[in-house]
Amino acid sequence: MMKRLFVTGVPVTGNDFAGRKQELRAIRHFLQNGQSVVVIAPRRFGKTSLILTILQELQKSGSYVADVDLFTILNKKRLAEAIVEKTLENKKIESIVSRIKKGVSQVVKNIEMKQVIEDYQLVLKFAEPHVSLDDLLEAALDFPQKFAEKEKRDIYFFYDEFGDVAKLDGDDLIKLMRGKFQRHSNVCYIFAGSHESLMNELFTKRKSAFYKFARIIYLEEIASPDFADYIRKRFKQEGIGMSDEAIKGIIGKTRCHPYYTQLLCGFIHYIIAGKKKKVEQGDIEDGYEEAFISEKTYLEKLWEELTVGQLETLFRITSSESLYSNETRTNVGRSVKSLLFKGIIKRTGRGKYGIIDPFFEEFLRRNR
Numbered sequence: 001m002m003k004r005l006f007v008t009g010v011p012v013t014g015n016d017f018a019g020r021k022q023e024l025r026a027i028r029h030f031l032q033n034g035q036s037v038v039v040i041a042p043r044r045f046g047k048t049s050l051i052l053t054i055l056q057e058l059q060k061s062g063s064y065v066a067d068v069d070l071f072t073i074l075n076k077k078r079l080a081e082a083i084v085e086k087t088l089e090n091k092k093i094e095s096i097v098s099r100i101k102k103g104v105s106q107v108v109k110n111i112e113m114k115q116v117i118e119d120y121q122l123v124l125k126f127a128e129p130h131v132s133l134d135d136l137l138e139a140a141l142d143f144p145q146k147f148a149e150k151e152k153r154d155i156y157f158f159y160d161e162f163g164d165v166a167k168l169d170g171d172d173l174i175k176l177m178r179g180k181f182q183r184h185s186n187v188c189y190i191f192a193g194s195h196e197s198l199m200n201e202l203f204t205k206r207k208s209a210f211y212k213f214a215r216i217i218y219l220e221e222i223a224s225p226d227f228a229d230y231i232r233k234r235f236k237q238e239g240i241g242m243s244d245e246a247i248k249g250i251i252g253k254t255r256c257h258p259y260y261t262q263l264l265c266g267f268i269h270y271i272i273a274g275k276k277k278k279v280e281q282g283d284i285e286d287g288y289e290e291a292f293i294s295e296k297t298y299l300e301k302l303w304e305e306l307t308v309g310q311l312e313t314l315f316r317i318t319s320s321e322s323l324y325s326n327e328t329r330t331n332v333g334r335s336v337k338s339l340l341f342k343g344i345i346k347r348t349g350r351g352k353y354g355i356i357d358p359f360f361e362e363f364l365r366r367n368r
């Protein structure tokens with residue numbers, strides 16, 4: 001295995017996973033008691049990492065697990081396929097649906113696959129040219145339950161980026177899912193999503209389809225003592241010393257945001273690897289500049305998606321100016337509302353707001 005240090009861009013588990021003890025414990029507890037769970041947090045806060053960590057544990061202890069990332073699913077047919085494929089992977093059967101689509105005769109030559117086809121006739125439907133998509137999707141949504149019953153083992157099913165379900169055809173699909181999921185006594189569901197307002201819309205509004213279906217877990221930044229321990233340990237493994245001040249310097253810049261903290265540590269390590277045995281303040285500054293540049297495209301894109309009014313409001317927040325200084329009250333109110341909705345800012349007190357992404361905050365400061 002390749003040595004990986006301060007990984008970003010992919011979900012992290014095992015040695016790369018820091019803190020989150022309480023969240024792990026809470027989610028584990030709910031799931032083990034058959035309570036479905038939804039994890040809501042801004043982008044890059046570690047939702048996927050957290051759930052994959054739990055799924056790995058569950059799998060190790062003999063449970064069936066499956067995960068479908070709705071971000072990557074572009075239509076209902078693909079959704080149906082993914083649900084069935086991922087469920088069947090628990091029997092060490094991979095890509096059976098896509099193989100069947102290429103030709104049933106090849107697949108049945110494999111004894112294990114043949115058995116799966118006999119047990120689960122649904123997989124053959126994916127090869128039929130005139131099958132009704134609605135029927136197929138309905139059957140696929142129920143498939144994890146059928147599978148769990150037949151195999152006599154419960155299954156934990158993870159829908160990542162669940163907010164994206166709206167793009168597949170909104171309300172009807174969501175209602176269909178809810179109607180089915182609540183009858184699945186052998187499936188426990190885990191949902192995650194970044195678009196907080198959308199997720200709240202789905203799970204917390206009295207009128208919404210998933211109201212009270214899942215226990216809600218809001219993720220914050222990683223607790224600073226936990227992140228400090230992790231950073232110290234990882235640098236030490238590389239033979240690099242890290243003082244408390246240095247750690248404070250890092251966390252001060254990233255505010256324990258999971259992604260940016262890993263990113264910054266990665267750049268600091270890159271800068272000093274093979275040259276020094278100790279991280280100093282200057283290395284943190286240098287690492288920060290490089291990390292910042294590496295995020296430029298992402299930050300520019302965030303910026304471009306905002307209106308002038310929203311940017312003006314953000315500038316005021318970054319410089320702690322009063323939001324409502326003049327007659328523009330209603331406009332500011334509107335901007336605040338949309339920025340909250342987009343998950344760019346969060347409320348930190350009465351009439352007070354903070355920018356969630358620490359690098360975007362710096363980007364705003366530098367580009368005012």
Ligand SMILES: Nc1ncnc2c1ncn2[C@@H]1O[C@H](COP(=O)(O)OP(=O)(O)OP(=O)(O)O)[C@@H](O)[C@H]1O
Pocket residue numbers: 006007008009010011012016017018019020041042043044045046047048049050194222258259260262263
């Ligand atoms: N518990 C953790 N310990 C250390 N680093 C973490 C942790 N969780 C997340 N990270 C860092 O943040 C990055 C993003 O994590 P992850 O993909 O799980 O977040 P996400 O909330 O699912 O993001 P997205 O909104 O892009 O789907 C990881 O690549 C890793 O660098």
Ligand SMILES: [Mg+2]
Pocket residue numbers: 047048049160
């Ligand atoms: Mg994710």
